[in-house]
Amino acid sequence: MIEALITGLVVAAAAAYIGRSLYRAARGKSHGCGHCGSDTCASEPKR
Amino acid sequence: MSAITSTVMTLADLQPGDFGTVERIMCLGPVQQRLLELGMSPGVDLEVIRTAPLGDPMEVYVRGFHLTLRRNEARCVILK
Amino acid sequence: MPSTIAILGNPNVGKTSIFNALTGLNQSTANYAGVTIDRKFGRVNCDGATGTLVDLPGAYSLAARSPDELIVADVLLGQRADEDRIDGMLIIVDASNLERNLYFVSQLLEMEIPAVVALNMIDVAKRRGIKVDADKLSEALGLPVVPVCGNTAKGIDTLKLRFAKLLRGEVPAAEVKFRYPGPETRAIGELEAELAQHRDKIGRDVPRIEAVRLLVDEGGETELRVTKLLDGGFPTRLKAIREHAINDGVPAAVQEANARYGWAHSVIDACVTRPPKRIRTRSEKIDDVVTHRIWGTLIFAAVMLFIFQSIYAWAVPAMDLIDGVVGMSAEWAAAYLPEGMLQSLVVDGLIAGVGSVVIFLPQILLLSLFIAILEDCGYMARAAFLLDRLLSWCGLSGQSFIPMLTSFACAIPGLLATRTIQNRRDRLVTMLVAPLMSCSARLPVYIIMIAAFVPARPILGGLLGTQAVTLFCMYLLGVVVAAPVAWILKKTLLRGPQPPFLLEMPSYKTPRAATVFIKVYREGREFLVRAGTLIFAVTIVVWALAYFPHPESVLEKYEGLRTAAANEIADTAALDERIAEIDNLEAGELLRGSVLGRIGHVVEPVFRPLGWDWRIATAAIASFPAREIIVATLGTLFNLGADEDEESPGLRETLRNATWPDGTPLFTLPVALSIMVFFALCAQCGATLMVMKRETKQWRWPIIAFTYMTTLAYIGAFLAYQIGTAVLS
Incomplete structure (x- = not known):
């Protein structure tokens, strides 16, 4: 029973996290500058 | 058209190793201004260093630095 | 203050x-x-x-x-x-x-x-x-x-x-060093007077420097901004004032360049001594070889091949180490957690899922190391010089080169780097094709498929291997497809003239360790953060969908079979074999009966022509938000369906052992190729599409990108599987 409860909570938390990520992306809040770690987007565009 | 191209010498006509002096920039608008800012102003001397493996673009030594440009833009640079 | x-x-x-x-x-x-x-x-x-x-x-x-x-x-x-x-x-x-x-x-x-x-x-x-x-x-x-x-x-x-x-404010202010020629100075005055009349429409005072830019930069950004605020008569008046600035037939832009360079020249004469003849620098000598017609091209190809070969050769020890740690933690978790739901979540979900992604860290680090070194030493400008002609054939300029190259690390900075492209049409074309470049998130998919299904044979006397060459071809595929796509876009949706290409060729410099280290570190950290957050979460959800409902009736049925087998078979070895077989069947039936299994079977017919079973199809669909999810999903799905007694063999072996229901191997070379081609061409990255929307301010472009890429991916995967099967049989 406790096992099922823990599993349920973990899965619900994960689903909530994905939902939040998708929502934020759709709102344009996290566009992922630095998403890939490359600092090309974090510095002036190179010519 | 052919009469003009035969009498006017442009940067695009130069071969690697050739020297030239800029007379004026023929194109208007952003291309002209960009070329001018990068030092291709009237009276400046330049040297063609090389062309890329496929013949275009070309590399030019002007005012102490190396600039690469396409033949398309090089045709705007009229030489003396 | x-x-x-x-x-x-x-x-x-x-x-x-x-x-x-x-x-x-x-x-x-x-x-x-x-x-x-x-x-x-x-x-x-x-x-x-x-x-x-x-x-x-x-x-x-x-x-x-x-x-x-x-x-x-x-x-x-x-x-x-x-x-x-x-x-x-x-x-x-x-x-x-x-x-x-x-x-x-x-x-x-x-x-x-x-x-x-x-x-x-x-x-x-x-x-x-x-x-x-x-x-x-x-x-x-x-x-x-x-x-x-x-x-x-x-x-x-x-x-x-x-x-x-x-x-501390102890330095005097800079002073203007020269005046514009008479007509231009007068024209600036006229323009300032004109702008002062429209002060309330512009909403602020226009500084003199901005007025100069408005006068000189025909069609420039300052003009666009001011014209937008003023009435329709302004462009005509601006044109008239510009006429006044013309001195002796010389327009303002040329006057400005002449005056500024004239001043610069006088300063140089006063304080710089130059050798009478230009000394050929080390940079130029290097360039004689590096940008040479033949040598330059060969060096470029060699550099690229070297990178791909070393990703394979050098990363192996580190990958084996991580693999070992992942395997050990799975065994440890299996031993300490009681058998059941929670054990399955940890072993089949988390460790099999996230573990199979983390293992690619060494490759990601190596690739970003090479890109950082090439960027820092100045080779990128040479690569643009070498390849510009190819870009111009598909209607783009060397300006598009940097965004495209950046996209090999990640399409998002690639899209942002397109901001340097002034021409809107070219910028859009570049943005639409940039996601076709194989980003680092595709690397894990390529690596796992190639390592498991492409036989390793030496080429060129052992200098290269078939596996590295296959990887190189996958990277090449994106480029080869991007060229005609860009060409078609330039001929149809985004028709326009060829843009200018002017690029400074900087001197070579020794890459600085600190700069390179920071880039590699950021890339590695970001990869791990994603593995620990989004991929982690998706893995849990995929596990849950693939585990439940987990009905008692099925468990009881197989428990019955096991008891029956124990009673019938006396020989221990034969009994073990029979029990393993029953376990396998049980795992398979549970997975097929799960929520994900049922969804998978509905979509399977769509992906059947690509040679995929429902598990591959589901994993591919689950990875539309971010493509590296597929590796984690495959890890979870195939681990759940696999015999649990087997000594944790890693994803590569698990995939090799996977079969169709009739027992024939699921993954063959054509299937592996079909998966790789699909991932090379598909727009499986939510973040990229969002950035595209934000940068273009229209939903249209991400929708176009998504549609054409997904279509190409399906067609490409179909061809890869069908042709591959025909050739092999």
Whole structure:
């Protein structure tokens, strides 16, 4: 029973996290500058 | 058209190793201004260093630095 | 009151190293509102004086032809509401190339605010036989000049002392050094009067410097911005005023260049001694080979092949190590957790899922290491030079090269890098094809498929392997597909003339360890963060969908079978074999009966022509938000369906052992190729599509990108499987 409860909570938390990520992306809040770690987007565009 | 191209010498006509002096920039608008800012102003001397493996673009030594440009833009640079 | 100082200069003059030297680690980054140029600033504390140093984008001129180029002038003129007023400038100039640098300096002097000049790269100049007299330069500019060498930190201490004075406001303001010719000066006056009449419509005073840009930069960004605010008659009046500025048939833009370069020349004459004949630099000698018709092309191909080969050869020990740790933790978890739901979540979900992604860290680090080194040493400009012609064939310019190349790391900085492309149509074409470049997130998919299903055979006497060549071909595929796509886009949706391509070829420099390390570190950290957050979460959800409902009836049925087998078979070895078989069948039936299994079976027919079973199809669908999810999903799905007694063999073996219900192997070479081709071409990255929407401000473009890429991916995968099967049979 406790096992099922823990599993349920973990899965619900994960689903909530994905939902939040998708929502934020759709709102344009996290566009992922630095998403890939490359600092090309974090510095002036190179010519 | 052919009469003009035969009498006017442009940067695009130069071969690697050739020297030239800029007379004026023929194109208007952003291309002209960009070329001018990068030092291709009237009276400046330049040297063609090389062309890329496929013949275009070309590399030019002007005012102490190396600039690469396409033949398309090089045709705007009229030489003396 | 603390001062705000802007750091300015041409591109490639070593602005970043001086910025780093002055601010140390006290740096932060943010975005300017409305544009995606990064606003980098740092706190400085020099000789007891404190302030903020703002890094402005490198520019050749204040003339702006895109919203991003307007940032420099706007920040300096205090035209951005979100910015502090700039109290002073730290101008960086390249001693080896002073003349062109002075063009921009002459525009900056007109700001008439305090400034200090750092004369950088004195070592490079020295090697070229160029000597700059700093005192005379200081006299000519009317500003303090400090010779420095940003790479070796020589002269930085003196610069800090000068900079402290700038912070304390003890440096005099810069002065305008020359006047425009008569007609232009009059025209500027006329324009200022005209603009003053429309003050209420513009909503602010237009500074003289902005008026000059409005007059000179025909079709420039300043003109677009002002014209938008004013009535329809303004363009005609502007045209008339521009006519007045023409002097002796010479338009304002040419006059400006003549005047500024004339001044620069006089300064150079006063303070620079140059060798009578140009000394050929080390850079030029290197370029004789590196950009040579034949050698240059061969070197480029060799560099690319070397990178792919070393990703394979060098990463193996580190990958084996991670693999070992993942396997051990799975065994440990299986031993310590009681059998059941929670054990399955941890072993089949988390460890099998996230573990199979984390294992690619060594490859990601190696790839970003090579890209960082090539970027830092100046090879990228050479690559653009070599390849420009190819880009021009599909209607793009070398300007598109950097965004495309950046997209090999990740399409998002690639899309942001397209901001330097002034022509809107070219920018859109570049944005639409950039996601076709194989980003680092595709690497895990390629690696696992190639490692498991492409036989390793030496090519060219062991110099290369079939596996590295296959990987290289996958990377090539994106490029090969991008060319006709760009060509078609340029001929249809986004028709337009060929854009100009003007690129400075910077001198080579030795890559700096710190710069390279920071880039590699960021890339690695980001990869792990994603594995630990989004991929982690998706893995859990996929596990849950693939585990439930887990009905008692099925468990009881197989328990019955096991008991029956134990009663019937006496031989221990035969019994073990029979039990393993039953376990396998049980796992299979449970997975097929799960929520995900049922969804999978509905979509399976769609993907059957690609050679995929429902598990591959589901994994591919689950990875539409972010493509590296597929590896984690495959790990979870195939682990759940696998015999649990097997000694944890890693994803590669699990996939090799996977079968269709009739027992034939699921993964064959054509299936592996079909999966790789699908992932190479598909737009499986939510973040990229979102950035595309934000950058173009229209839903249209991400929708077009998604549609065409998914269609191409399906067709490509179909062809790969069908042709592959036909060839092999």
